[in-house]
Amino acid sequence: MNVMVFRALADPNRFGIVELLKEGSLPVGIIAERLELSQPQTSKHLRVLAEAGLVQVEPSANKRIYQLRTVPLQELETWLQTYRRMWEEKFDNLDDYLHQLQQVDNNKDHKE
Amino acid sequence: MNVMVFRALADPNRFGIVELLKEGSLPVGIIAERLELSQPQTSKHLRVLAEAGLVQVEPSANKRIYQLRTVPLQELETWLQTYRRMWEEKFDNLDDYLHQLQQVDNNKDHKE
DNA sequence: GCGGAATATTCCTTGACAGGAATATTCTTT
DNA sequence: AAAGAATATTCCTGTCAAGGAATATTCCGC
Known part of the structure; x- marks a missing residue:
């Protein structure tokens, strides 16, 4: 893009x-x-x-x-397509990295 | 937008x-x-x-x-939709204004 | 070719923004 | 409360882009 x-x-x-x-x-x-x-x-x-x-x-x-x-606008749409699944699949925003941190938090709660 | x-x-x-x-x-x-x-x-x-x-x-x-x-990206896509017909309908790029000028050109050719 | 219309370019000034360095802030842990 | 990690903000500087005014260029009609 x-x-x-x-x-x-x-x-x-x-x-x-x-x-x-x-x-x-x-x-x-x-x-x-x-x-x-x-x-x-x-x-x-x-x-x-x-x-x-x-x-x-x-x-x-x-x-x-x-x-x-229209070519640049078509390219823009093509680029947008790669993001489309993010709101079509109602993807939960928490990803692997967040889950890792979640585990860290659990460890913290466990200690207190 | x-x-x-x-x-x-x-x-x-x-x-x-x-x-x-x-x-x-x-x-x-x-x-x-x-x-x-x-x-x-x-x-x-x-x-x-x-x-x-x-x-x-x-x-x-x-x-x-x-x-x-994703909201701004969705809005961007919505905005793009308004241009979509321009390349979907293979719209000929010459519009009314161009046709008017074409007539002016014809007049010119007619004169020479 | 000349005058004039339509458009492009240049020069200048000003404001906005990116990047770097230093510092401030926030949160966590103990 | 203190120390430290993670992040945010500020200050400074250089660069770039927008706007205005003036000028240059291009193209048409005559």
Whole structure:
């Protein structure tokens, strides 16, 4: 799992851009307008998102249309799958290490 | 979706802690040892993870056992679901806005 | 090619955060 | 109560990233 994706999504403005682009691809100017960001800020955030693979650009006429790339999100879901059993199997949170400590505690109670 | 979760996972060491705790709950000392982090660093990272709701602490004897909380991960998955159709329905990435621009391009071609 | 629109980049400043070292705190045991 | 183990917090420093302003670049229409 690439942590750059998390870093990209960690900024509220960038998260907002992703949420906005979910509804459809947009040029920079519109994104800036919708999120009330300056144009340079928007471009810079889009750069970070692009470097994380979350967006890709499609030049069209005078504008540059940004659209979401789903691949990183799919990878994110794949990563999440590895945790899924933790809440599906209602796994009891105490693991081996805890059980060992439990035995230590029992020894303590035994002594007192 | 709480962006604090992304921020917490954006740091490689914290991501490593989460991955480690997936295998089972552990006290601070062991976490530090496994990831070759200093004890203070580990405590600080665990603090951030706890504030993001990703871990919770369970005092046991002399130690403090940290365990994963799956709730934020479930919320993350729920959030991802809203994007799922984007790659399941093989949605063509060109949206209304793009089609409008396409028409503009057609006009241009028509003129030349 | 020129003017202008749309976007990208640079420079600067400021704030947030990671890491290290030292210290404080908490709990346990005796 | 005292000592020690385990953990948390504080202080400090360096680095990086976000935001604003200005400028550079790219691309279209004429």
